[in-house]
Amino acid sequence: MHSRFHSAFAQLAENLQSALAPILADEHFPALLTAEQVAALQKATGLDEDALAFALLPLAAACARADLSHFNVGAIARGISGTWYFGGNMEFIGATMQQTVHAEQSAISHAWLRGEKSLQAITVNYTPCGHCRQFMNELNSGLALRINLPGRAPHTLKDYLPDAFGPKDLEIKTLLMDEQDHGYKLEGDALAQAAIKAANQSHMPYSNAPSGVALECRDGTIFTGSYAENAAFNPTLPPLQGALNLLSLNGYDYPDIQRAILAERADASLIQWDATAATLRALGCQSLDRVLLS
Numbered sequence: 001m002h003s004r005f006h007s008a009f010a011q012l013a014e015n016l017q018s019a020l021a022p023i024l025a026d027e028h029f030p031a032l033l034t035a036e037q038v039a040a041l042q043k044a045t046g047l048d049e050d051a052l053a054f055a056l057l058p059l060a061a062a063c064a065r066a067d068l069s070h071f072n073v074g075a076i077a078r079g080i081s082g083t084w085y086f087g088g089n090m091e092f093i094g095a096t097m098q099q100t101v102h103a104e105q106s107a108i109s110h111a112w113l114r115g116e117k118s119l120q121a122i123t124v125n126y127t128p129c130g131h132c133r134q135f136m137n138e139l140n141s142g143l144a145l146r147i148n149l150p151g152r153a154p155h156t157l158k159d160y161l162p163d164a165f166g167p168k169d170l171e172i173k174t175l176l177m178d179e180q181d182h183g184y185k186l187e188g189d190a191l192a193q194a195a196i197k198a199a200n201q202s203h204m205p206y207s208n209a210p211s212g213v214a215l216e217c218r219d220g221t222i223f224t225g226s227y228a229e230n231a232a233f234n235p236t237l238p239p240l241q242g243a244l245n246l247l248s249l250n251g252y253d254y255p256d257i258q259r260a261i262l263a264e265r266a267d268a269s270l271i272q273w274d275a276t277a278a279t280l281r282a283l284g285c286q287s288l289d290r291v292l293l294s
């Protein structure tokens, strides 16, 4: 089991610990539970889905990388496929606060990048901040998304974001997690192709500037992140954040990054290159290349 889970795991109920132990045994447990695993955990614990998600939250919070605040937020996004995706907040020392990933964004981006088509619910250990409520309002589940918080009755995003501003106000019909393919040809080596593929799936209806990042670890594993824009612009999740989030959730660390590639258009209205290079440099990674989409 990855060391970040040790103390949270030790505090879980015994029946949950026994059922989870084989799932968590892999150092690179992908921080998600398939529908079958969720069903098995329910059977072992007698918990309903909502109660099980709350019981698992300490493990999601253990995925947080809150090196600045030491405030660990955990979230579990439940996909319509039945898979559950963990998320934790990520802070990047040596970068800017704007690079931070909130736990809700982490879980949602995780689900999206793993091919989930829509979300049913999200369980979080603290009340979601305004930025996260706005981020969630970009999703194709819309205001119907269920939000479960400890000690509160389940509500929907509609309750937590009254009088909402969103994609509709800008006449945008394609929403986050809707299937998208911007059709750029896959070229170059495997890492370059992974970055282009991620850019092809990006959600950028406001700028029309696709981008994707691919990170290669020393053991050859590749993680990709797609750019996810938001109607309110600032809650946008850059492509590097998506890739770093997956890498970290899968039990890898920044020194494991061997090579990084950003795919974007040279003539785009918004450019990721400088922010991507700056954040990677802060994490000790100097080897960033750029593939130009054309």
Ligand SMILES: O=c1ccn([C@H]2C[C@H](O)[C@@H](CO)O2)c(=O)[nH]1
Pocket: 066, 069, 071, 073, 088, 089, 090, 091, 100, 101, 102, 103, 104, 127, 128, 129, 130, 132
């Ligand atoms: O809804 C929230 C509010 C805050 N945080 C994180 C961001 C930052 O890392 C830390 C302090 O705000 O908590 C979240 O992940 N979700």
Ligand SMILES: [Zn+2]
Pocket: 102, 103, 104, 128, 129, 130, 131, 132, 133
């Ligand atoms: Zn937030």
